[in-house]
Amino acid sequence: MDIFMPEMGGLEATRIIRNAGKMNGKPIIALTANTIPGDQETFLKAGMDDYLAKPATKDELLLMLSHESVL
Known part of the structure; x- marks a missing residue:
């Protein structure tokens, strides 16, 4: 989830998705x-599971998606 998107930021979008019960798990x-x-705490409070700094590599993203990453 990109944090700075036009019209709705990633934090707001994540809160809406999580509050709607969508994408559970x-x-x-x-x-x-x-x-x-402080970014880590902000992202976790919004309902995100982890974060990557850009530019991120495919391998970094795949590692996080596999739940092997620890904040």
Whole structure:
């Protein structure tokens, strides 16, 4: 989930998806180019499972999707 999308940011979109009960058990991984201290907590509170800083590699994303990644 891109954090900075037009019209609706990734945090808001994630909250809506999680509150609607959609994608239960499916990982939502934040993608952002602007990582700052506190991002991890913000993303987790919004319902995301993990995050990657851009540019991310395919291998990094696949690792997170396999649930082998630990925050």
